[in-house]
Amino acid sequence: MTLAEGRRDPEELPNRPGFWRSSLNPWTVRTRDNPERVAFVLHRVTGFIILAFLLAHIIETDSPVWSQYFPYSGLSGWALWNHIMAIESGLAFRIGEFIVAGAVLFHAPNGVRLLLAEFFGVGVGRPGDPRPPYVPGTFRAAQRQWLYAVFVVWIVLWLIAGVIIFS
């Protein structure tokens, strides 16, 4: 008993689903009428993509400095910068740019929706008297429309970004 009174340490729990089951849970559990879960998974994945991009971006923009101490394939300073810029104008990096653009364009509008719902409790409906066909209030409330709007805005902006990046 290391937790608050009455709660067991999960390490003590026998036969609990392990790391793989937990990681697979967003994919293995099937739920109906639940685009929020799709958004949850996308929000995670796009979050990781953005994080990876930011780290790479910091290393890249800082390369004229760090390469003075740790030269990369014999290049340092602005010579390395020009070398990196030459690589990044290639098609593979454009595709990467396109993916990052898609990640940001989903993550940002969905983040606004989540902020509104999670911190201000708006768009999630009010408790009431459940009536047939027993659709939960959250699924009838505004956040569902916002979510569809997020998907539409995302795809449209992503297409525009694609045109800008590849033309």
Next chain:
Amino acid sequence: MAMDVEAARRVPPKQVIVRVRRYDPEAKRMWWQEYKIEAHRGMTVLDALLKIKEEQDHTLVLRYSCRQGICGSCGMTINGTPRLACQTQLTEVVSEANPVMTVEPLYNFPVIRDLMTDFMDFFNKHRSVKPYLIRKDKEEQESPKGQYDMYPDEYLQTYQYTNCIYCGLCYAACPVVAADPQFLGPQALMYALRFVNDVRDEGWGERFLIVDTEHGCHRCHFAASCSAVCPKAVDPAGAIQALRSKLFRYRLGLYKRRVSKVVGPPPEKGERIQLPPEATLLPGVDLKKLEEEPVVIKLPEE
């Protein structure tokens, strides 16, 4: 997930293949076992499993009690979705084209044997949010001198949440419970809101402290799968967002709500309080009209 009433009228395929994920704690062995059963119209997944237990394999272990979606003990993962076995018609999960159904124990719960899971942690988490009325006046709480007033709209703030049957389906569907076993889970957090919303309760400060942790309501990421699988339309996902926004306001010192007063003495033992008939009738029901023309309930044709 709402019950599919129409499903009971459809006819399932004659022969249904049930694949059960079994677990033997002594041998610590997990395996899939296949059974073939004769299905009939109106058969639920629970009926199918009991038929297997009766006619084919007595060693199959499952938990059930009411067979009518009230006790919340028959939750299991059917075709990948956490559902109540007694409320799931075979026709909802199998068809002529695909007569195979998989049944697994509920996800995110430790398995005891076969389809039976350990709810200890789930109930402990429920207990940890203090699921009872708390009054500042302890004397009044122990020996109440009257009833607490509550208006219908205030009652509706809690009613939906009291429908919870502790079936654990929400807990099994939640991706965050899967990743963080210490997360309080949708059911416990929803129950914290049920008492925070209750005008008869004054313990919101204590409850906000309990849920305002790393493993409390901030952990929820609003995947809303809990609401999608809840058989009673309790909507824990909405409840958690409401709880979090209230906690947010509480931390800013802005949270306020009415606390009900003690009104009138409680009835004497054996004394009955006469209520006006309107108070006991559903809206739209006319007593006089009912006396004149009795209600005829039409049953569907066989």
